[in-house]
Amino acid sequence: MLPANLQSAVEIGTPLMAMADNAEALANAPRHGALSAYQAIITQVDAALMGNFVAVTGKRQPLVRSPDTIDIMPVDDKVIAEGWALLSVPHSVELYRIVEAGVASRAEYLLAGQTTRLKLSGELPGGRLPGEFEHAPRTLAVHVQSDALALAREPLAAPVYGQTLALDHPVDGLAPGQAIALSGTRQRIRLARGVVALNWQGDDGSTRTLTGGDTLELVEAPVKLVPAPLIFGLLRYQPISLRLAGRIGPGPSTAFTLKPLGPKILVFYTPYTLAPEDFVAAIGNGALRLRLKLRDRDGAVGTATLHGDDIALEAAHEDDETVREIAFIAKGLDAITHTRDRTTVQLAEATRHVYVRLGTTVNANVAPATHGETVEAILGDGDGSRANQHFRLAQAPLTYVSAATPSGRASTLAVRVGDIRWEEADTLYDAAAHAHVFDTAQDDAAITTVRFGDGVEGARLPGGSSNVRARYRKGLGVAGNVAAGKLTTLLSRPLGVSEVLNPEAATGGEDAETLDKARDNAPLTVLTLDRAVSITDYADFARAFAGIDKAHALWIPAGPARGVFITIAGVDGAPVPTTSATYTHLLDALTEYGDPLVPIRLANYIDARFRTRIAVKVDPAHAQETVLAAIEAALNAHFGFARRAFGQTVSIDEVAAVAQAVDGVVAAHVSQLYRSGTPAEPNARLFAALPVASLTALPAAAELLTLAEPGIALELMP
Template sequence: MTNPGSSHCGSCAGIALATPQPIDNPPGQPAIAYRTGVHATFKASLLARLSSPALPALAGLTRRDDADFSVALCDGLACLLDVLTFYQERIANECLLRTATERRSILELGRLIGYQLAPGVAAATHLAFELREVPGDAAQAPDPVTIPAGTRVQSVAGQDEQAQTFETVEAIEARVEWNALRVRTETPWQPQAGDTELWLSGAAVRLAPGDALLIVGAERLADPGSERWDIRVLTEVEADPENARTRLRWEQPLGSIYPPVAPAAAGVEVHVFRQRAALFGHNAPDPNLFGNADSNLAELIDTRSSPWHWEDFALDPDALDLDPDNPRITAGSWIALVSNVLGRGRAGLPGYTELYRAARVAHLTRSDFGLSAKVTRIRPDTDENLTAKRFDLRRTLVLAESESLAPAPRPVVAPVYGARLRLARRTEGLRPGRAIALGGPRQRLRIAPHVAGLVLAGDDGTTMPLAAGDELSLLAAPERLAGGKALALEPDAFDAAVGDAAVVLRLTLLDRGGRTGRLEARGSQVRLAAVGEDDPPVTEIAFIATDPTAVVHERDHTVLRLAEPLANVYARAELRINANCAAATHGETVAEIVGSGDAQVANARLALRQGPLTFVSASTPSGRRAALALRANDLLWEEVPSLYERGPIERVFALAIDEQGRARLRFGDGVEGARLPGGDHNVRAVYRKGLGLAGNLPPGRLTTLLSRPLGVSGVTNPAPATGGEDPETEAQARDNAPLTVRTLDRAVSVRDYRDFARAFAGIAKAHALWLAHGPARGLFITVAGERGAAVPEGSDTYRFLRAALTRYGDPALALRLASFCAATFRLGLAVKVADAADADLVLPALAARLGAAFGFAARDFGQGVSVDEVVAVAQSVAGVAAVHVAELQRSDVAEPVFAARLFAEVPRSGDDSPRPAELLTLDDAALALEQLP
């Protein structure tokens, strides 16, 4: 700046220098000041030099008007200096990461510390192929077919979208029978102690409550003295015509506790007794009532005076005469004698019961005890307990005419969840590590009749009362509460717990309105419910575990053990599994001649003609690798991060993406890395092109086969394509470049793990917390994908990030990785627009500013929102004169409650079951702007 000195008369004005101007740059500025002057100050300094006593040779240049040649020369030189300092300042700004605006500058600055601007990542998913079925049984289809790597599938473009091409990255064996595998929905019936029901084949079995059922096996046939049989009286008969079966129920469980007797186990048969008969003589008259000419009335009335009895009026162990005669009783059929003594019975039968098998059967007429009738005479297979003391002729009940029934397999209705799948039949060919696609509706639960007082504790902090008959969907595996702890329940155990009043369940549920929460209820208060036609299916990709025991073939079934528990709880009957799954990524293959090699050229450089080059997720420190195979003279060359310290004969090259997104290849000089061999068009590349957010597609969008392997009739993506990332922007590079020198491709501290995850391809934000104690002790990392996308556990990004953290961190560290919890808030503003401003322009600008300030890119985990922050953002918009916050509340809060400050949750170190960190953003659809008059 000009300094006139101490003179106040002005006589020395114009002779002081105005340049160079001092440079002062406070910290945190978006751009630095680096100019030593501008045109005016440079001209003033040059004119002052004309009058300087230090330059006496210029003393004769006394004119100061612009028409003078000397002044014009100074003016031209000032223009030159103005331009030079302008560009010098721009160059200075381009030398600093924060102030650089040119992508090339940021790219080169990053390379100084070994950082390459992220070129983007291709989205990844799994494709489920459907093979063309032949008429008849799918198991009789032709031999397995191979779906090769590189099979191309295109998406169905939505509104304002372009179709995206995906390719499989692995070859798989596919079979028709794997199109829609089912889990076991029934199991062979085998009586167990405690059973109170069984199923019969057929819906017209002519049974009713009160009928007597016999369950007997080979043990009783081999040993007439065996007690391993059960007779039960039916209490319920429920026909299921749709599945051609009938359910029978009884009250007394099978088996006996005292004395301990198990039900039949081998060669089990089920019979129903169609006849209830009596023993011949049951209705014989009392002989004491017979009189003669000498008998008087008193003797006939008082039988004690003459205790007459019928001769041989007792049960004959070798000949049981049944009254009435029944021609349907044949040799080999079963009969049961019941003592018919009230107060001594069990299993619904009045008195002691014994089972016999008819060794011989005769149909004859018997006259005895003053009676004459046709009877069925049975010779039993044993005389065990056949005594008159146990079975009186008058009181004994005979269960006869046994009819064999066909037991049906026991239906398995337990929901499907966890890490174990038992398929409906034996399925050959499945291998450990294979991906499978599961799809079907969630299991529904119904509140039992006459139940009241249950409350669903919503995840949003609200409560919702439940009434009998309400139906909800299971979101997560159910748990059992015991001793204040939540215990895992296997599906069969959960099925048994439903209806049991002694069991307390903890259930994670989803209501029809989309609200989620937890319910604690007794097993008797809930029922499994059938899914509705409007229940939407959910899908996921699961992986069979990699160890050799993950696939077990039983006689009739195949059992799969999964690498991770299922994310959903499926209704068993509707679940379908597709095992014809192959990994696929965004991009299509290109084969081209890159150029010609020349051994005389050191550090030869070539470029790929098409782009963008596809990068896929990998367990590297950067989280990506190029889908590129380069050959010179048909020999494969390897991509390396740098040629530094590479051997002179190593066939390696370095890959870099320039500021225009082109892939450039640099080869060695014969000292560090081999030179390209000479040849004409001898450098060839096979690579893939295509990546970015456009590849992040929802389920069911990849349905067009561009390649059609033999036998393949259809394809889809059961799970969303995730992990796609656009090339890194300049703003993102400023944040990410320093992370590489913090972590140096390793993770040691908690901050290292956070920074490592943050710099990983496909990850936009990360939060790390050390949990020092409790069952969750270890490192808990929350991550979010690009533009707020979730990072599902089965995605490539998730798997590769976890593998990289283990590889470049502490492999013994207990590490938990989770996708973030997305939360939104509603905002309502009353805005006063300045009189001179156009409201039609101000209000959209205000909405855009709020969306940017409270959008995903601008917020962080655990960052809250306050009224003063909202007002400050709104007031920064030109044309806004005043603003009043009328509504500020979280979207997941049902009740309209104004809050001066909203909070986002983050896991705390004392939590036994920490939840992922929340990221609170503005719900654009819930932004209301009202203009004040």
């Protein structure tokens, strides 16, 4: 017989009646056979009831009305069309889109009520629900009320450095070649607790021992050292014994045996700069050898060689210094790419700092700024009856800005006579009689005088009252080379601008030439005549360019570096950033006034330093403190940036001669002369390198060897 609950709950149809006729056979069957027959009957009952009544567990109890429609109880107005319904049975799950959803009345098995009717679309073989759902009325669960969830972005944990910059989210509006500003703190690392004594070699030659728990800042991109063993096989020979005739010291004669030597293995390491993701993957890997440039809590910078499991990344500290820089997006169609999660940009050059990702910001609203305050003034009245009228600017000094001209500068002075702008010329000599031009001259007090023509060389000024007006900027010199983060005030605030900050230190500002410097630079313009033809011309052209103090040029005839390779040094030895106006304008000017078909590469010089120890004997008639201070001043001046040339060597004799020449020094002995970062030794001579042409790679820039600060150790002779 059928279970009583089924008899009372459903209207028995023909299939069930057929199963009821077999009830007597079920009762007379063996026990295990009865169980199998019972299960078969239940299966037939399920099949007979499909389309009429289904009891399920789960979120809702569905009533399958048709092959693609399900009624669920109770009524739920939160289930809407275009949502999702998840049907699940043990070992099978399927997702369906809800095409229609609404309230429906249902009367079945002497029962009536309201349901939520769902019409589904999706995997419906033959227009029906799959068999695992259609034939599983007791285990089918229907999950509804789906919510649209935003897909989380893939997290980024690697530090920020190199030429690839992955932004946190998609950003529109960026363009190839655009300037951006990066700001953040340096990535910190912590040494693992198991590190006992790790050697740290300072750039100044000092050494210290690092231990587990020490935290340092990462200054440069990490480098992986890959071993490249070189095996030298030594000649093998048979061992022989030699007996010397005679004795070595007391005792019997001594026999020596020469043993064969096996092959020697010398291991060299090839450095490879790690990408940020590869650096994160290397941390914890004891098989990898890394070389890191690190900065300690006192600001000293040095290098440590360690293994991947010696370090871990650490979050920034509250008092960590904020570092900033300007970078340029590379030029090209593939410089900016977008995905669902983020925008990735390729930079023209690798970043100078290694930033911790959390807290690092990228600003794209970057605008160039130059030194000088704008002045508008009436110079005076024009008088056509007077030749060569001239007027003095009330504010001084007149500002010049960097430009791609032979001199490397352009005046900010603009003069209008009436409503007509007159152009500045280098000289009025040979100017057309009616040309609207003027020239300028400066006196020793930096006062600028504006001069006009006489009607023969340059036009005279037309008559008028206060019709000669000038607009210019005042302010000039190294005072404008302010540090990063110092420019925070706008004299005029454009709409929408709330604050301003200079991410990098200002560069290129230069004081008026001294007589000595003018004497050195004056011949350069005559030698080049505003053209660069020979390799010497390229060096002289760069030296005469505003914002450049020293230059060295090398011609490379072939190979990947073919062209002119120029090493440059900025004002007072300052580096010339590749993002600066001085750098880009010099490159443009060399291309325009040189051979446009010759590739030109600019490189900042290598700032090499040396140290020395000197023992001196001071004349008793002189004060020791005064003499020692004079020795330091003489050495710093003689071996400072201004008096040294690229590739110039330093010798013990030269150091001793400078010290000996100081008034009050009786004798001087140089006991140590060595490069910073090398052992303190009495080297007779220190060499500075110059670029060497290569057919396979770019050469290294020229070195300038100067005295370190501090780099002098003075001792008194008895």
